[in-house]
Amino acid sequence: MRYLLILVCCIPVYSNAQKIPIGYDAFRLWEQLPQQRIGVRAYMRSTYSRTGGSYDASNFLFMNKEDENVTLDVKGNGVLYFFRTNHWHGSPWHFVVDGKDNIVSETATADPVDAVKKYKNTVFIPTSTFPEPLAWTWGTTKGANLIWTPMPFRDSLRIAYSRTFYGTGYYIYHLYANPTGLPSWNLHKTPDKDVVDFVNRAGTDIAPKDIKKLEGTIKLNKEQVVLANITSSSSIRALKLRLPLDKAEALERIRIRVTWDNAAYPSIDAPICLFFGAGTFFNRERKEYLVKGLPINIRYDYPNNKVELACYYPMPFFRSAKFELTGITPGDAAIDYEIRYERFKTPAHQSSYFHATYRDFPKPEFGQDMTWLDTKGEEGQEEWTGSFLGTSFIFSHNANLHTLEGDPRFFFDNSQSPQAYGTGTEEWAGGGDYWGGENMTLPLAGHPCGATEKKTAVNDKDLIQSAYRFLVADLMPFGNRAVIRFEHNENVSQEHYEAVSYWYGLPASSLVKTDSIDIGKPEDEQRHAYNSPQASEVETIRSKYEWGPDVYPAQTWGYDLRKRDEYKDLIGKEIYPAQEQDGRHTTGTSEFTVKLRKDNKGVLLRRTLDYSYPNQNAEVFVSTDGKNWQKAGNWYLAGANTYMISRPEGELSPRKYKVETSNRRFRDDEFLIPANLTKGKPAIRIKIKFVPGNQELYPGHPFPNGSAWSELKYDIYNYVLPNFK
Numbered sequence: 001m002r003y004l005l006i007l008v009c010c011i012p013v014y015s016n017a018q019k020i021p022i023g024y025d026a027f028r029l030w031e032q033l034p035q036q037r038i039g040v041r042a043y044m045r046s047t048y049s050r051t052g053g054s055y056d057a058s059n060f061l062f063m064n065k066e067d068e069n070v071t072l073d074v075k076g077n078g079v080l081y082f083f084r085t086n087h088w089h090g091s092p093w094h095f096v097v098d099g100k101d102n103i104v105s106e107t108a109t110a111d112p113v114d115a116v117k118k119y120k121n122t123v124f125i126p127t128s129t130f131p132e133p134l135a136w137t138w139g140t141t142k143g144a145n146l147i148w149t150p151m152p153f154r155d156s157l158r159i160a161y162s163r164t165f166y167g168t169g170y171y172i173y174h175l176y177a178n179p180t181g182l183p184s185w186n187l188h189k190t191p192d193k194d195v196v197d198f199v200n201r202a203g204t205d206i207a208p209k210d211i212k213k214l215e216g217t218i219k220l221n222k223e224q225v226v227l228a229n230i231t232s233s234s235s236i237r238a239l240k241l242r243l244p245l246d247k248a249e250a251l252e253r254i255r256i257r258v259t260w261d262n263a264a265y266p267s268i269d270a271p272i273c274l275f276f277g278a279g280t281f282f283n284r285e286r287k288e289y290l291v292k293g294l295p296i297n298i299r300y301d302y303p304n305n306k307v308e309l310a311c312y313y314p315m316p317f318f319r320s321a322k323f324e325l326t327g328i329t330p331g332d333a334a335i336d337y338e339i340r341y342e343r344f345k346t347p348a349h350q351s352s353y354f355h356a357t358y359r360d361f362p363k364p365e366f367g368q369d370m371t372w373l374d375t376k377g378e379e380g381q382e383e384w385t386g387s388f389l390g391t392s393f394i395f396s397h398n399a400n401l402h403t404l405e406g407d408p409r410f411f412f413d414n415s416q417s418p419q420a421y422g423t424g425t426e427e428w429a430g431g432g433d434y435w436g437g438e439n440m441t442l443p444l445a446g447h448p449c450g451a452t453e454k455k456t457a458v459n460d461k462d463l464i465q466s467a468y469r470f471l472v473a474d475l476m477p478f479g480n481r482a483v484i485r486f487e488h489n490e491n492v493s494q495e496h497y498e499a500v501s502y503w504y505g506l507p508a509s510s511l512v513k514t515d516s517i518d519i520g521k522p523e524d525e526q527r528h529a530y531n532s533p534q535a536s537e538v539e540t541i542r543s544k545y546e547w548g549p550d551v552y553p554a555q556t557w558g559y560d561l562r563k564r565d566e567y568k569d570l571i572g573k574e575i576y577p578a579q580e581q582d583g584r585h586t587t588g589t590s591e592f593t594v595k596l597r598k599d600n601k602g603v604l605l606r607r608t609l610d611y612s613y614p615n616q617n618a619e620v621f622v623s624t625d626g627k628n629w630q631k632a633g634n635w636y637l638a639g640a641n642t643y644m645i646s647r648p649e650g651e652l653s654p655r656k657y658k659v660e661t662s663n664r665r666f667r668d669d670e671f672l673i674p675a676n677l678t679k680g681k682p683a684i685r686i687k688i689k690f691v692p693g694n695q696e697l698y699p700g701h702p703f704p705n706g707s708a709w710s711e712l713k714y715d716i717y718n719y720v721l722p723n724f725k
Contacts, residue, residue, distance in 0.1 A: 022174070023079055023150045023182050026473035027195045030206070031235070031314050034351045034504045037387055037477035038719055039177060039602050041670060044410065044420030044476075045072050046170035046427075050643055050662040052549040054405045054490050054557060056423035057086065057168035058647045060161075061639035062615075063698040066655060067162035068094060069646065072171050073638035074158070075617070077179055080151040081474035082172040083159070086432040087138045087145060088112055088122070090161030090169065095185075097153045102187040104130070106137055106145060112163075112651040128190050133199045133443050136430075142440050142447075143432025148199075149191055150473060152182035164646035164655040170422045172474040177602060177633070177672035202443035203292035203299065206312050207238035211342040220251070220325070220333045227323040227337050233348075234341040236315035239323075241272065242336035245305040248281040249461060251333060257324040260317040260353050265379040270358035272325075274500045276309040278448045279394040279466025284458060285439070294443040295470050296392075306336075313389070313502070315354040316344050352386045352504040355379075361488075361497040366567060367552055367575045369409060369485035373501035376481050385722070386505030388412075388476040388484060393499040395425060396465040399454040401434040402558030403465075403495045406487030409548070412478040413511050413717065415606065416545050417668040418485075420476065425486060429467035444470045470502070479511025479604075479719070490549050490556045491575075492567075508722035511604060515594040515716040520582035525592075529685075534588030541610055541712070542580045543665035550663070551575060581666065583712030585613060590688045590711060591626070598682050600718035602675040605686070607635075610710040611667040614640035614703040615695045621687040622677045629687060635671040642704055644697060657698055666712075675719070 020037055021029040047059045060069045071090075085093070088108040095102040107122035108115035122137040124130035124147070132140075135147045151157070161167045198206070214228045243251055256275050258268035273281055276298050277291035283300055290298040299308040315321075323339065344351075357373050364370050372391060375384040388410065395403045408428045410420035422428050426435065430445025437452035450465030451457035476482075484501055518524040520538040544550075552570040554562050561567050596603065609616065617636045621629040645658040678684060690709040697703045 022180055023152055024192045024195045026150070027198055033314050033472070034316050034354065035346070036350055036352060036385065036510070037475070038479070038510050039672060040477050041175050041672065042172065042419065042474070042476035043175070044170060044172045044422055046421060046423045047071055047168050048407055048421050048423050050641065050664065051660065054424070056407070057166050058164050058645055060164070060167070060644040060646065062695060063644050063655065064160070068160045069164050069167065069655065070158060070160045071167070071169055072157065072159040074173065075156050075634045075636035076175045077154050078157070078173050078175040079180065079182070080153070080157055080171060080173045081148065083147040083169070084171070084427060084430070085145045085169040086166055087143065088115065089166040090163055092162045094158070094160040094162070095151065096158040096160070097151060097186065098155050098184040100184070100186060104187070126187065129187055131191060131196060133202065134191055134196060136442060138432060140440065141430055141432065141442070142436040142438045143434070144427065144430055146430055146445070148444065148473070151185035152180060154179070154184050163651070165648050165651050165653065167646070168423055170427060175672065177674040199294060199443050202294040203289050203297050205238065205310065206294070207340055208342060211237060211340050213338065213340045215336070215338040217334050217336050220328045220335065221330050223328050223330060224324060224326045225328065227325065228339050230321045230341060231319070233318050233344045234321070235344045236321065236339060236341045237312065238338065238340040239311045240338040241309040243307045243309070244333060245300070245302070245307055247333045248307040252281045253327065254325050255327045257326050259322045261319045263379065267353050267379060268356040270356050270500045272309065274358065274392050274394065274466070274498060275356055276311065277392050277468045279464040279498070280449055280461045281307060282449065282459070282461035284451070284462055289441055290448045291446060291468065292441045292443070293446065293468065293470055294472065313354055316346070316351045317353065318344070318348045352506045355503045355505055357501045357503070359499050363494050364488045364497060366570070367491050369487055369491060369548060370497060371483065371485050372499040373482060373484040373503065375503070375505060379507070381507035383480045383507065383509040384482070384505035385479050385508050385510040386477070386503055388471065388478065388482050389502035389504065390469045390471040391499055391501050392466070392468040393497065394464060394466045395495065395497055396450070397463055397496045399451045399457050399463045399465060400495055400558070401437065401465065403489050403493045404434060405489045405557040406491070406493070409485045410476065411483040411485070412476065413480050415668045416666070418546065421546065426467070429469045431467070444472065479717070480509040487548060489559060490553055492553060492556055492559050492561060510719055510722060511717045512597065512720050513715060514596055514718050517592055517594065517714045519584050519711045519713060528592040528594060530590070530592045532584065532586050532588065532590035535584040535586040535590065538582050538584060540580055540582050541665060542578050544576055544578050544663060545666045546664045547576050549575060579666070581608065581712050583610065583710065585610065585708040585710045587690050587692065587708050589690065590709070591685060592714070593683055593685045594714070594716045595683050596678055596681055596716070597718045597720055598680055600675070600678050600720055602719040603673040603678045604717040604719070605671045605673060606715040606717065607669050607671070607711060608713040609667050609669060610665050610712065611641045612665050612705045613708045613710045614642070614705060615693050615707060616709055617691040617693055618709050619689045619691060620671060620673070621689065622673060623685045623687070624681060626685045630677055632673045632677055633671070634691070635688070637667070637669050640703055640705065641665050642697065659697065661704070
């Protein structure tokens, strides 16, 4: 296979001056979704339990005033693309953008006690700023408040909750090295109408109509049939199947298989029900839409006795595409198909292939996360550069909603800390309180099927519980590897899980490690001319990363492991042993020299640190001669392994003050250095200048460990132009 890829740094400007779509353009320029997002970093932060348990509510980085309890604190320039809470809890919410406080609430905020009984329809306030379909409240979602309105910030973003009762949430944001050019978001900025109208088209055909089309009817009389072969550089804009309504459930496990450019392995290979967003085609309530998604949907055409399946993710390829159906039990059924495609005008080196990777977990490994996707070695290739797009998954074949008590953890480009750490599987899919046991479907998240509980299921298909989450503006770019992991109820559930992970990727690396400095190792410090006059003596730290529960639990949500003979001997035993690392901390400056590739297009600097030092903040400078310094930006990591828990008795009760310290002190954190400071240079000297702070854990109580800059190790990654032959 031959590939050509040219990558540049953030925000990339390619040879034809094409820029990465950001803000509302991430929706508006839908056809550019496969474009490489080189240099853009995505992060998912949340109120997850810092000690590895499943109680992911009311955990705060720190507290200021009674109505200012901080859950997210970021410095840099970027865009907040997604915000989620459980119901109205935490509101009024403070979105402090570049120093300006924007206060957001919703209908139930003024009278939250027994709000579920009092309100049927709720909205965000101000409503014009958060209209459907970019924002939804719990009346529709059956449990969560969701916002997809892009919120750009130039220097800083802070989210704080006014109330702490059941204060749970997760957030997805992007950071960029270079200015985005977007104005700071404020409460009076209403979403662009064309974007609102576009997302409102979820469930309809959003692909261009006046392009090439292949369509027909094919008999399913063989175990494998070919739908189409296309032999020109093109982009698929619509992939649609129409099944006979009376045979849809019997056909739901047929697999869709798509192979790009004569590759040795297909890039799409999944059961059609999961690929199109649902665990089954059984439609208990005979709704028109089982999945009314923006990129993917399942619609029931009852007048014509058909089930329509559609996928509108743009799928570019450069020479050929082969579409097949496999796993067929030959019979007399037939399906209709339609494939629309257009000439692919974007150069191949700026784009990527679409993938849908299926994984089956009949009995997940006890104590270990499920890995839904690890791109290393996928399709016979060691490295991939692209973007993670979301998941469609079955979390029970037995109507068991307790399996949702498991956090998502995503690792990109060999980081040991998850850049994405969520608050639970149901929250990932736009839910809250298990969606109240009900089904719902939104443009980008949903719980399309599954009975409220086992005793209410009308048949075996109704026992299948599934959910989906599609990423668009909030997609997650990576430079050489993506690892998508999910807990299964604190990793003790033995339910049968199945998952399809959607992603874009080219078989290459756009992020190459060129150097590393292990602080505390004399030979390494000398080799990199490390100089830190106020640094501590070398410290040896024994601790852990945030990888999940420490020990095998005796019981958890819906499970009592003491009653399971096969696991009795494991209860209380350690899952992830502690590690030892050496390093230093400083309240002054640190300087060191690192090697680069001259052809670099920017640098990602990754630091391993001791997170017991709170709110680590520093200015980063770059020089080629050690004399003339240029500022690259501020490197800031909010919070510490010591944090606040506030779980008051009632909705309107004053906050509580409980200090908890996690035993997970190790963190990997990232900083982007723009290409104008690094390109063409074989080496640079970096200066880290600690910025002292006075942030308290809560009023009148400082963090237990004084503020300092911790440095155990630095890894230097270069954005480069991949070389394919």
